[in-house]
Amino acid sequence: xxxxxxxxxxxxxxxxxxxxxxxxxxxxxxxxxxxxxxxxxxxxxxxxxxxxxxxxxxxxxxxxxxxxxxxxxxxxxxxxxxxxxxxxxxxxxxxxxxxxxxxxxxxxxxxxxxxxxxxxxxxxxxxxxxxxxxxxxxxxxxxxxxxxxxxxxxxxxxxxxxxxxxxxxxxxxxxxxxxxxxxxxxxxxxxxxxxxxxxxxxxxxxxxxxxxxxxxxxxxxxxxxxxxxxxxxxxxxxxxxxxxxxxxxxxxxxxxxxxxxxxxxxxxxxxxxxxxxxxxxxxxxxxxxxxxxxxxxxxxxxxxxxxxxxxxxxxxxxxxxxxxxxxxxxxxxxxxxxxxxxxxxxxxxxxxxxxxxxxxxxxxxxxxxxxxxxxxxxxxxxxxxxxxxxxxxxxxxxxxxxxxxxxxxxxxxxxxxxxxxxxxxxxxxxxxxxxxxxxxxx
Amino acid sequence: xxxxxxxxxxxxxxxxxxxxxxxxxxxxxxxxxxxxxxxxxxxxxxxxxxxxxxxxxxxxxxxxxxxxxxxxxxxxxxxxxxxxxxxxxxxxxxxxxxxxxxxxxxxxxxxxxxxxxxxxxxxxxxxxxxxxxxxxxxxxxxxxxxxxxxxxxxxxxxxxxxxxxxxxxxxxxxxxxxxxxxxxxxxxx
Numbered sequence: 001x002x003x004x005x006x007x008x009x010x011x012x013x014x015x016x017x018x019x020x021x022x023x024x025x026x027x028x029x030x031x032x033x034x035x036x037x038x039x040x041x042x043x044x045x046x047x048x049x050x051x052x053x054x055x056x057x058x059x060x061x062x063x064x065x066x067x068x069x070x071x072x073x074x075x076x077x078x079x080x081x082x083x084x085x086x087x088x089x090x091x092x093x094x095x096x097x098x099x100x101x102x103x104x105x106x107x108x109x110x111x112x113x114x115x116x117x118x119x120x121x122x123x124x125x126x127x128x129x130x131x132x133x134x135x136x137x138x139x140x141x142x143x144x145x146x147x148x149x150x151x152x153x154x155x156x157x158x159x160x161x162x163x164x165x166x167x168x169x170x171x172x173x174x175x176x177x178x179x180x181x182x183x184x185x186x187x188x189x190x191x192x193x194x195x196x197x198x199x200x201x202x203x204x205x206x207x208x209x210x211x212x213x214x215x216x217x218x219x220x221x222x223x224x225x226x227x228x229x230x231x232x233x234x235x236x237x238x239x240x241x242x243x244x245x246x247x248x249x250x251x252x253x254x255x256x257x258x259x260x261x262x263x264x265x266x267x268x269x270x271x272x273x274x275x276x277x278x279x280x281x282x283x284x285x286x287x288x289x290x291x292x293x294x295x296x297x298x299x300x301x302x303x304x305x306x307x308x309x310x311x312x313x314x315x316x317x318x319x320x321x322x323x324x325x326x327x328x329x330x331x332x333x334x335x336x337x338x339x340x341x342x343x344x345x346x347x348x349x350x351x352x353x354x355x356x357x358x359x360x361x362x363x364x365x366x367x368x369x370x371x372x373x374x375x376x377x378x379x380x381x382x383x384x385x386x387x388x389x390x391x392x393x394x395x396x397x398x399x400x401x402x403x404x405x406x407x408x409x410x411x412x413x414x415x416x417x418x419x420x421x422x423x424x425x426x427x428x429x430x431x432x433x434x435x436x437x438x439x440x441x442x
Numbered sequence: 443x444x445x446x447x448x449x450x451x452x453x454x455x456x457x458x459x460x461x462x463x464x465x466x467x468x469x470x471x472x473x474x475x476x477x478x479x480x481x482x483x484x485x486x487x488x489x490x491x492x493x494x495x496x497x498x499x500x501x502x503x504x505x506x507x508x509x510x511x512x513x514x515x516x517x518x519x520x521x522x523x524x525x526x527x528x529x530x531x532x533x534x535x536x537x538x539x540x541x542x543x544x545x546x547x548x549x550x551x552x553x554x555x556x557x558x559x560x561x562x563x564x565x566x567x568x569x570x571x572x573x574x575x576x577x578x579x580x581x582x583x584x585x586x587x588x589x590x591x592x593x594x595x596x597x598x599x600x601x602x603x604x605x606x607x608x609x610x611x612x613x614x615x616x617x618x619x620x621x622x623x624x625x626x627x628x629x630x631x
Contacts, residue, residue: 014572016569020479021500032508343516
């Protein structure tokens with residue numbers, strides 16, 4: 001394409017059109033005032049690679065008695081995979097491998113965390129002073145989301161050095177603090193710096209904290225953080241109801257795709273459901289098996305394409321069922337429904353279902369999965385609530401995906417694709433929630 | 443007011459504001475609207491054509507943002523789609539839905555000869571001729587071209603937006619270009 005080409009960008013730009021008229025955003029906001037309120041993201045948050053973290057978090061919460069006024073303390077060194085660490089009632093830290101944390105929560109809520117190495121992302125609740133002490137400085141916060149990364153730390157933290165003049169001699173090349181919400185103060189004996197959302201601060205040995213270039217907080221990192229914030233909020237919510245569910249999180253390796261009878265009975269007692277979530281999308285072709293998984297399991301390109309095509313047929317059928325459910329529940333027309341993503345459809349169905357219906361749905365599903373009551377027949381199912389039918393559809397999708405794969409590569413290899421290398425299920429994406437008490441939400 | 447960014451992607455909303463908007467923060471959602479409104483208007487104008495009434499364009503744009511509002515909690519910031527692409531997808535579908543009669547795919551060979559106004563307008567301005575040539579394209583071809591040429595969506599993104607195969611995007615884009623070049627040849631020195 002040359003500049004003489006009538007379709008060259010310079011020429012195309014000559015066809016200018018009006019932008020948004022004045023006051024348009026206000027008119028949109030006014031229209032929204034008449035619309036139903038937004039729901040928070042899915043209560044059944046897909047915990048990608050997070051099942052283990054959730055188990056650990058809830059176990060720790062139960063042990064520490066989240067929400068009590070008791071003094072609490074703990075220590076944790078993260079070995080080989082990301083873990084969620086509950087800091088009693090003051091917050092959550094998502095710690096990467098190699099992170100060492102020690103924490104003390106006083107009876108009045110004052111929290112002091114020592115992070116001597118590694119990288120952790122914190123979500124802090126209001127409720128008193130909260131400090132993260134690193135080898136090179138102290139992070140003081142009041143209620144925020146931020147991450148702390150200690151690089152090249154070789155020695156454990158020396159509290160005297162943090163407070164004293166020899167602070168800069170500690171063997172750590174830098175501490176990076178990135179703030180996502182709220183604000184923090186990063187301080188050391190050489191100075192202090194207020195850090196705002198979107199900013200990253202760095203402190204090096206013997207130097208005052210200074211603001212780092214925005215490039216550190218890359219859009220990718222911010223996007224990752226945003227997802228973590230939401231996940232952590234869900235985990236905190238789960239923690240508050242942990243008395244209802246702590247004992248349900250067992251260690252059945254097939255919990256999400258082939259739960260044992262014992263697991264199913266436990267879940268039935270707690271109106272609990274857990275299942276894996278293969279890709280489910282209204283936009284384009286779902287990729288059930290990506291190239292990396294195909295290579296790992298020894299699936300050829302042709303087989304992979306055939307599996308994904310077979311799965312598309314399956315998921316499209318379920319998508320149509322989901323859309324019909326949505327239209328039935330909301331009265332929306334087909335064109336409007338076709339515009340909505342799967343997540344939007346699911347969220348709306350959930351939003352328009354009562355808590356009682358949702359609990360009843362979980363109870364019925366958990367009991368039938370455990371063999372405590374028969375599976376509903378087709379005729380019975382159409383009389384069940386929309387939320388129950390949606391959940392049954394979601395739960396069934398994992399096995400339907402496996403069947404689609406099996407039609408191409410056989411049952412054994414299909415199962416290997418689903419649970420390869422210890423995965424919790426398709427693409428390691430799962431939902432795991434429940435409770436028979438309507439006050440318990442996750 | 444004119445669209446200030448006709449040939450490049452809208453800037454993206456920062457992730458924190460997006461997260462707040464997803465949690466129902468009205469100020470954050472307003473910021474989202476203000477960030478993407480010009481891109482949406484530019485898209486809608488070019489898809490509907492300059493003959494459309496301003497009120498109709500605003501209705502479609504408003505429908506778009508109401509759709510965004512409803513679906514926003516489910517948008518995955520860490521997913522493959524940029525927020526701008528996702529919003530433009532909703533806008534494109536809103537336009538196509540608004541002119542249901544145009545949704546059937548008309549093959550270019552089946553089109554009547556372009557109106558002779560193109561030649562006449564050629565004596566006035568390239569922009570007018572381009573607008574008319576675009577208007578004469580079937581909606582499905584025009585959407586592919588506008589999303590690619592004016593909003594820089596790639597083939598895969600357009601395929602997702604229009605729920606068609608990437609190969610179809612490529613062929614429609616190619617044929618739309620052929621069509622436009624043929625009818626704008628007076629402007630190629």
